[in-house]
Amino acid sequence: MNGQEFSKVGVEESKEIWRSADAVCFDVDSTVIQNEGLDELAAYCGKGQVVKELTMRAMQGGMSYKESLKQRLDMLQPSLETIQGFTRAHPPLPHQGCGLPPCLTKDVDKLVEVLQERGVDVYLVSGGFRSLIAPVAKLLNIPLENIFANRLKFFFDGDYGGFDESQLTSRTGGKAEVVSYLKQQEGYTRLVMVGDGITDLEAYPPADTFVGFGGNAVREVVKEKAPWFVNDFGTLISELQKED
Incomplete structure (x- = not known):
């Protein structure tokens, strides 16, 4: 981290810091959207349960992320045709409370809009895949170049490589x-990371603070170690609307 000293x-x-942030990085799966994108792709491929178990192990720190990712993808072997079929069949939807994946988490669209109106740069930082996240970014009016x-x-034939x-x-x-x-x-001098998982918590520091999110899934280690933990995005909107 460039030899810098950070304090919690x-x-x-x-x-x-949240009220005066100049950039906010959101995790996507179980944060911006209600579900885990790779789990939904696995269900589409008929291998939902075994991949979901690996996702949970990765979320809880049971194996390295790269190892977990490789194992899950090796099971799925998703072709280009499969990815295109999945994204056509599962376009991201506004929050409806109906459980249809991929569904935006309640109030995340309002939160992104409020942040952008304040001149805050918004990023999506995810261990998921750009091809699955780009439609979510478009729905939230987040520039595609702000996806990591x-x-x-x-x-060449479209098979998984x-x-x-x-x-x-x-x-x-x-x-x-x-x-x-x-x-x-x-x-950026006041960058905030928002997410539900261990990989999000690991970004603080160098993020200036971290907001743990439990609106879709509560990871106990994240709840315990996050300097600020919320269960809904309405709380974050309300905080922005307070007088500094």
Whole structure:
């Protein structure tokens, strides 16, 4: 982390950083959307349960992220045709409370809109795949260049060819590297990471604070270690609307 010294912050300081943030990085699966995108792809491929178990192990720190990702994709072997069919059959939907995946989490669209109106740059930083996340970004009016996620590779005939292991988000600690890169390249001084999982918690520091999100799934270690933990995005909107 470039040899810098970081200090942890408490709840009140986290709220103050949130209100004055110049950039916010959101995790996607179980944060911006209600489900885990790769799990839904696995269900589409008829291998939902075994992949979901691996996802849970990765979320809880049971194996390295890259190892978990490789195992899940090796099971699925998703072709380009499969990915295209899945995204056509499962376009992202606004929050409806109906459980249809992929469904936006309640109030996330309002939160992104409020942040952008305040001049805050919004990013999606995910261990999922860009091809599955791009439709979500479009629905939220987040520029596609503000997505940091993994990339699938395909052979000339469209068969699965692995994933791009050079992407920062493909490895443990990758989200912290993305945050460091953004702070260095863009000069952000109050960058907030928001997410539900261990990989999101790992981004703090270098993120100036971390907001743990439990609106879709509560990871106990995240709830315990996050300087500020919320169960809904309405809380974050309300905090932005307070007088500084």
